[in-house]
Amino acid sequence: MSDDRGRSVRTGGGQALRGAMTLLGAGAAAAGATLAYGRFVELNRFHVRRETLAVLPPGARDVRVLHLSDLHMIPGQRRKVDFVRGLAELEPDLVLDTGDNFSHLDALPWLLEALDPLLDLPGAYVPGSNCYFAPQPKNPARYLWLHTSLGTGVGRRREDPAALLPFREMHEAFDARGWLGLVNTTGELVVNGVRIDFSGVDDPHLGYDRHPGFAPRPGRDGDGSVQAAGAPSVRLGVAHAPYLRTLERFARDGAEAVFAGHTHGGQICLPGGRALVSNCDLPPSRAKGVSHDEGIPVQVSAGLGTSRFAPVRLFCPPEAVLVTLTARPSDESAGAGDAASA
Ligand SMILES: [Fe+2]
Structure with a gap:
């Protein structure tokens, strides 16, 4: 050349x-x-998602449930505190907190300030791993490849008492304000004339879940007589992490709806909000919103925070969810509807 x-x-x-x-x-x-x-930006784009679940007996009054999850509170998160406090203006009938409330050892006062107006309302809670153990430094994109398929907590470091979050003080504060702790136990609240039977489990992600089933319904479980059941009622399963085994067990026990968090909605999603992971064995397409297991609605919250060591959200803004439990159509009106459409 x-x-x-x-x-x-x-x-x-x-x-x-x-x-x-x-x-x-x-x-x-x-x-x-x-x-x-x-x-x-995205990390602070707090919003309220609204859902309606027709799971109450015909004729029952609506029950508005404010579902909070994965606050991952850190001292100084004033915008998050103000947003959560402002949720009281939605006038929910009931508050459900599905855990992961902390991301810092000193966050309890900030958490209680955020929840203070809501603690005056009927409420119930279950813990997540980030109620017990302080987060560890990690890559913000860890969610994209880490997949815990069993949720047994195997390999997690739990021996350091300095890493224990103030979960006992948190539970005591919630209990003192009248919220129900559903840590592997049942509970009952009457809201708007509707009896709500809860079955709650400790965090399945840690393998701490021990299902208590549901308390028997007077006049319903013994002889199957719905007419003798008294007040209209609904059975809700509550857990932090929506592992498939957890959902299946709730369904088998007779839950009529399930509430969970943990997934962060995928946290780092594709445009349009499509999740790539759920951080458990739930399909990523179900990482936020209402999906169904054996005909039972499963409400999964995308949560309000992230680990302080993974402070990024993409196409997955933090959310609180206002879920209206409403009456199913009666058999008669459903039949009339069928006749009219025939
Ligand atoms: Fe979380």
């Missing part, structure tokens, strides 16, 4: 290199901008 041709080849190589560097730079800038958006 001539010198001219040689020089020409070297020049072409330099242009290609410059082009590649420009592309890499643009890619790095776009990635940085996206991460900055996820860190400083």
